[in-house]
Amino acid sequence: MTKTNNTCNTCISDLTRRDFLKVAGAVAGGLTATGALTNSALASSGGGDIPLEDQKAMLYDATYCVGCRECELACKEDNQLKEEDVDDLSGHTFTLIKLYQSEDGSEESFRKYQCMHCVEPACVISCPVGALEKTANGPVLYESLKCIGCRYCMQACPYGVPAYDWSEAYPLIAKCDLCYDRQDGTACALACSPGALISGTRGELLEIAKERIAANPGKYHEDRVFGEHDGGGTSFLILSGVAFENIGLPPLTEESIPEQGHTATKAVPYIFGGAAGLMALAYRATMSSEERAQIQEEYSKEEGETA
Amino acid sequence: MTTITIPKIKKEVPLFILFLAVVALLGIFAMGTRWIYGLGAVTNLSDTRPWGLWISFDLAVMAFSGSAFSLAALTHMFHRYKYHNIARVALISGFVGYISAAAALTVELGRPERLWHYFFYWNTHSPLFEVGMCVITYLLILTLEFLPMLLKKLEWNRMLKGIHFFEIPIVAAGIILSSGHQSSLGSISLALPLKLHPLWYTPMLPVIFFISALTSGFAMAILVGLLGMRFFKDWHFKKGVFSGLGRYLLVFLSITLLIKLGELAYAGELGLMFENSYQGKMFLIENAMYILPIIILLIPKINKRRPWIFRAAALSVGGLVMHRFNVSFVGLAGAQYYPTWQELLSTAGLAAIGIILFWLIASNLPLMEDEKEASSQ
Ligand code: SF4
Ligand code: SF4
Ligand code: SF4
Numbered sequence A: 001m002t003k004t005n006n007t008c009n010t011c012i013s014d015l016t017r018r019d020f021l022k023v024a025g026a027v028a029g030g031l032t033a034t035g036a037l038t039n040s041a042l043a044s045s046g047g048g049d050i051p052l053e054d055q056k057a058m059l060y061d062a063t064y065c066v067g068c069r070e071c072e073l074a075c076k077e078d079n080q081l082k083e084e085d086v087d088d089l090s091g092h093t094f095t096l097i098k099l100y101q102s103e104d105g106s107e108e109s110f111r112k113y114q115c116m117h118c119v120e121p122a123c124v125i126s127c128p129v130g131a132l133e134k135t136a137n138g139p140v141l142y143e144s145l146k147c148i149g150c151r152y153c154m155q156a157c158p159y160g161v162p163a164y165d166w167s168e169a170y171p172l173i174a175k176c177d178l179c180y181d182r183q184d185g186t187a188c189a190l191a192c193s194p195g196a197l198i199s200g201t202r203g204e205l206l207e208i209a210k211e212r213i214a215a216n217p218g219k220y221h222e223d224r225v226f227g228e229h230d231g232g233g234t235s236f237l238i239l240s241g242v243a244f245e246n247i248g249l250p251p252l253t254e255e256s257i258p259e260q261g262h263t264a265t266k267a268v269p270y271i272f273g274g275a276a277g278l279m280a281l282a283y284r285a286t287m288s289s290e291e292r293a294q295i296q297e298e299y300s301k302e303e304g305e306t307a
Numbered sequence B: 001m002t003t004i005t006i007p008k009i010k011k012e013v014p015l016f017i018l019f020l021a022v023v024a025l026l027g028i029f030a031m032g033t034r035w036i037y038g039l040g041a042v043t044n045l046s047d048t049r050p051w052g053l054w055i056s057f058d059l060a061v062m063a064f065s066g067s068a069f070s071l072a073a074l075t076h077m078f079h080r081y082k083y084h085n086i087a088r089v090a091l092i093s094g095f096v097g098y099i100s101a102a103a104a105l106t107v108e109l110g111r112p113e114r115l116w117h118y119f120f121y122w123n124t125h126s127p128l129f130e131v132g133m134c135v136i137t138y139l140l141i142l143t144l145e146f147l148p149m150l151l152k153k154l155e156w157n158r159m160l161k162g163i164h165f166f167e168i169p170i171v172a173a174g175i176i177l178s179s180g181h182q183s184s185l186g187s188i189s190l191a192l193p194l195k196l197h198p199l200w201y202t203p204m205l206p207v208i209f210f211i212s213a214l215t216s217g218f219a220m221a222i223l224v225g226l227l228g229m230r231f232f233k234d235w236h237f238k239k240g241v242f243s244g245l246g247r248y249l250l251v252f253l254s255i256t257l258l259i260k261l262g263e264l265a266y267a268g269e270l271g272l273m274f275e276n277s278y279q280g281k282m283f284l285i286e287n288a289m290y291i292l293p294i295i296i297l298l299i300p301k302i303n304k305r306r307p308w309i310f311r312a313a314a315l316s317v318g319g320l321v322m323h324r325f326n327v328s329f330v331g332l333a334g335a336q337y338y339p340t341w342q343e344l345l346s347t348a349g350l351a352a353i354g355i356i357l358f359w360l361i362a363s364n365l366p367l368m369e370d371e372k373e374a375s376s377q
Helices: A009-014 A017-026 A031-046 A070-078 A122-126 A152-156 A202-215 A257-285 A289-306 B015-037 B053-064 B067-077 B081-108 B127-154 B157-165 B167-191 B205-231 B241-266 B270-274 B278-298 B306-330 B341-364 B371-375
Strands: A056-061 A096-101 A108-113 A132-134 A140-142 A197-201 A236-239
Touching (some): A056 A202, A122 A132, A122 A152, A122 A257, A122 B167, A197 A202, A202 A236, A257 B167, B053 B081, B053 B167, B053 B205, B067 B081, B067 B127, B067 B167, B081 B341, B127 B157, B127 B167, B157 B167, B205 B306, B278 B306
Parallel strands (some): A056 A236
Antiparallel strands (some): A132 A140
């Protein structure tokens, strides 16, 4: 599988050559400028980019889900995770079915929790050592050997996905990998008999979802698919009969988190460059001619002492 | 540090330092429990509250270790030589501050043994990567700035001269690096728009982090300078140094406060602080600790008197520490959290180690020696 390092899609597309020259001019050799360079170089030479609609994805239709939890079992088996009784994703649980019930009991729905495989993942941009990576085919993968355990990914993920086995003295992150090494789909989707969970390409799944919405007006919340655009889009798409926030989905705008923080990251080289310039100016400007002479004198005095 | 012992090391150890040594040992013991039993066993951290006291401690310590760069800029870039001695004191406190902050990472990280990965696996888009890189290089720079004092003590004059030659570029690089990472520390929270309370979340966070670190740099220098004069009989500063620092403190405190509140007003969220919530109250306390010193420093006679300057400085360092705790803990959504005794003890131990280190350096190296040369103008 060819992997591209599109950690920050906006960077690659935003940084036109003119932009890049500006940045590079601001700090010759500044950290971020070099980073942007390697990234855009990667993007142009890679050529292995798979269009979003052809990437691997899953669709979860909560209205079909009966809560049999066969998917949980299949995932445990496929990933050789130990059995445990938890009510949140954990170091040994990549996916979980939870039941939501409204207070008066009139409304209920299941929700499958797992990594959403965001199109522009917050976890990937956060990780200081690049242990999390958005692969060309869609899955967001974790390279355990790189991880230093800063837990920024846990903090940054808007869905609260990356988890630890806290009983370990030197733990590693655990999360769903969209069964990236399976050609036949995902283990959990294959185990789902009611057809609530299907795997396929993002394009075909979106089509199925939209057909269902069109065929059943009013059945689905807001008549839309969660994840088509939310938070910049996800590869795990959700159809729900109840309000998204009721099944614990965060209120995201269409802008991804990396995009939101982007302006700030982009400003860094300017800050560096600007600071250097200001420093030099201040150094010259606040020095009177007498002071200059004095310093000269001091230095020559020291020279005399050491000689 | 053992090499300093070659000429002669101070023999008498004050009681206070002995007490800190006990705290440090207990702290190391608490850190040991984390290395053996793990994070889950000795902390109250969880998947929804992955950062706790250690991270807040790091943020706070790194912020007031900014004293090194505020004072370096003032003395060397803006040529205010009367601050030369206090700048050296600030340099040492910044140096030990960063060392204890870095030491905290050995318990905070899930895989502390892999800290070196920072050098090999780069994600240049991560604010945390920026912070790490800047801190590592900045520590090197601080060492270089600190070296002349050591070399002077050891009387290695040729090397001393060599370093002197690079003094200004080194100082400038240090200032730039610390400006960079102080603001990147603020960018860390930019990735948490859903979690951080709107009282603190703003795109201006990097700017606020930078300017408040600069501010507390002056406050920290005042604190350490005045406290140190009680312990070290040979410490002496030029007249007007502290009231001068007080004036800078006043200016920068006001700027910080203006940006913080101004941004909030611009976003139309000022009302949030008067909501009777935990966060609202913490925000009010935090900002009271900015406003009080401003008032103290505005009163004509009082702002020239050392005890009051000291109080104002202590308050503003407190306000800064509160801000960092609020951003990394109080204002962050997540599971209930309060530190365990292991977390508290190890944090106290790390702070104690920092202070002991400071005492060792300050009582053995000629911090004040350059006074005559520097003030000859
Ligand atoms: S859901 Fe969380 S862990 Fe999964 S890709 Fe998105 S940000 Fe990363
Ligand atoms: S905990 Fe590991 S994977 Fe997560 S951000 Fe830190 S280094 Fe990256
Ligand atoms: S896609 Fe694979 S790893 Fe992810 S929840 Fe389903 S079975 Fe588990």
